[in-house]
Amino acid sequence: MSPKLRVGVMISGRGSNMASILAATEAPDCPFEVVLVASNNPDAAGLAFADSKGIAIWAHDHRGMKRAEFDRLIDAALRGANVEMVALAGYMRLLSSEFVDGWKGRILNIHPSLLPKYKGLDTHARAIEAGDSEAGCSVHVVTPELDDGPVVAQARVPILPGDTPETLAERVLKEEHRLYPAALAKCAADVIRSRKSA
Ligand code: GAR
16 A cells, blocks of 8 residues: 655644544545644644644744744744645635745645635625625635635535524535545545656
8 A cells, every 4th residue: 555645734723624634534545644733823722632633733823923934934844744745724824935836736725715706814704795695615726826726626505594604604614624635635646646657
């Protein structure tokens, strides 16, 4: 069996998507393993969860640091753990172009909208406000532009009468937890296949 792809997950807070990625690694045929959970927020709840599961964690407060300077630190942590692919899971900071270029094509992100609609923040409020009949989430490859890289997977949910941003977020989040591990597994399997044919 070929070795599993080594994934580093970057979080800023709750970490429920990271937890769904960790849960997926329990399947024996999962093509990736999580070797590091890293955060710009030492108080992120997800860090304690990852630690309780025996996953290596790294955290450093980004405040007071230049973006590129912080990104060099987190980059060194990922490379120190021999990470091969990065999964942003509620990582709420823009990345420097140096960081993105250094991991070209190897960073995935989950965004709570049907991209290219509603890049940035407050996606659910904006979808409701616009009178959309559906919302959803997208997994995409990260490029230097915000929420802009090629979409690899999407899931859709209806927007129901009376929905608030909170009720919609809850419906979308359930789909995020299903979509992200599956999309990551597909991308990891592709990288492993390309290794074999190289
Ligand atoms: C998720 O809904 C994720 O899609 C979103 O933040 C939440 C993090 O939740 N990400 C973004 O908005 C990125 N632009 P989690 O910490 O429980 O995974």
